Amino acid sequence: MTELLPLFVNIFLKIFIILTPFFVLSAFLSLTKDESQSDRQKIARKVTLAVVVICFTLFLFGSYIFSLFGITLDAFRIGAGAILFLSAVSMIQGKAAVSAQAGKEDIAVVPLAIPITVGPGTIGALLVMGANYNNLTEKVIASAALLCAVLAVGGLLFVAGRLEKIIGQQGLTILTKLTGLFVSALAAQIFFTGLKNFLSL
Template identity: 30%
Template sequence: MEHWTEYTRFLTALMVILDPFAAIPIFLSLTQGYSQSQRARVVLVTIITVALVLISSAISGESLLKTFGTSLASFRVGGGIVLFIMALAMLRAQADKVKTSPTEEAAAENKATIAVVPLAIPLLAGPGSISTVIIEMHRSSATYHGALVILCILITCILLWIVLRLASPIGRALGPIGRNILNRLFGLILTAIAIEIIANGLRELFPSLA
């Protein structure tokens, strides 16, 4: 039971970090004037890109850390700080500058590329989600662990696809107030997750703290 709790926690954390409800207004703005089929294609390309980025990060994360001479403990602290910054922005119902910037959003005027930039990268598959999958990949040495992490990523992407495909009715139903409430709720959850990751990293770096 404890093992499954770990994966449900990771699945929840990843969904909170990706925060598709915060992406809805940006998605609707960038695809204004698109037909239903055109929007569906943008969503599909976005989800495929997110899945590829996160799975690639999970698989190659350890090699990248070794290449840059960074320990997993240091990466946990750094990744936790990134998540904490994101959480603060969500609690304040502000645009998250770690995920995307006005410059990147303005560059998305080229409608042919919006599915990849800025929707998939960095709005959804940004520093927070990438660091989370790399950290999770190293939480266990069990033979099935990597497969379950990838399965969680795929399930998250399916849920993300559903939310974005229903972006128009969800956006109308929630309204600005509803989106702000969800963002603050997600921000509170993400704050707890970020603190836990930072604490685990600090314990590894400074064993005396344990």
């Protein structure tokens, strides 16, 4: 039991950071600036549900996707790490912006769930992480951590209006850039793990 808790915390933190919660929060506030508080909360619930479905599909069936296309895990690590790193650089440079005009109809799934919360880099990271855990116990712990991480991001969106008043737009920008730094470190780890294993074959 003592070994499972660190695994849970480790996976939770990784996925929470990879989901770029503060960039998502900033985009959410921008896209819902004309909505009432109750409408924002409805959209937040839809986003959370959509992200849960998308993330679990990728996380649980990643190994089957690799087998279907004949892609090795290490080759995918290299590609996913590179894409995730580019996403991190965009956040740090402040270029990962979103237009307030996007999605006039239902913005919960597109663009908020995909590609803002679950972008190409996040998809790659989830596929790699899901393929890493073959043991049933580890898979259950990882799934619980994934669910908690997504719910944590959803919780931030649910109280987005209050957070905006507390930390302001400048505070969100700073937190987004800090998140980008952590994401770049995770991306480098994924990339170089794949490269090391690929070269040792």
